Amino acid sequence: MRKLTSFAAGLLFGLGLLLSGMANPAKVIGFLDLAGAWDPSLALVMVGAIATALVPFTWARKHERSLLDAPMQLPTKRELDGRLIGGSLLFGVGWGIAGICPGPAIAMLLGGHWQVVLFVLAMLGGMLLFSALERRRAC
């Protein structure tokens, strides 16, 4: 059952990305371009998403098990450190260069554009690089 709900939620998530305009890099950059002709659409994507998810996530915070009796796995880290901020800044620079973030990259992958394939390979490479650096740090 939980596998089915995973797949269904993923499908819905992907449809939302396509409808919202997040899966069009030019539109994302139009949102990030405050100094040019600014397209505020993507701010409304955030508004719609958060307004919808606020009550469900508040419920999730107060429960140990999900409705299908899975353990509730919410992040437990609290610290506002350099890794969080530095990493997010790096992500933002990459997002600003290409107008693509991880969710839309997956949603666009079968769209037949070589640009997405290259971006996803580079992104996975970046994630593997991080893991390799972390392993060295642990030694």
Added chain:
Amino acid sequence: MTIDWINFTPWAALAGGVLIGAAASLFVLLNGRIAGISGLLASLLETGGEGRSEKLLFLLGILLAPLLWMLFATLPAMEFQSGWIGLLVAGMLVGVGTRYGSGCTSGHGVCGISRLSPRSIVATVAFMVAGFATVYVLRHLLGG
């Protein structure tokens, strides 16, 4: 600041956002998991770990969503503004950055803010500011 009224799509953006929020809500209410795409991808790159099939199926749903979409409508435009060097650099930065920062637009921006997590609020402000600054530099200072 001038608003680009021609490209402004408030209803599609709001409705798309509601779908994204509903999907993230279903995933946490039913599966107890955060719909953070960078985190899900990264955990599938590692060997082992729990819940691999659930994570994989969620990502598979996103991957296949365009096929479902095409049953009813033509796919929205996907316009790319960077060349291969830009895409390569951007992909690497997104990959490394989301791991150090423990999340991306979905995990921090949607799920994290909806949980009122201070870490996610700080992360979202950081990547938005960096995104605004990067586009400013590339478009207006370097004039690309």
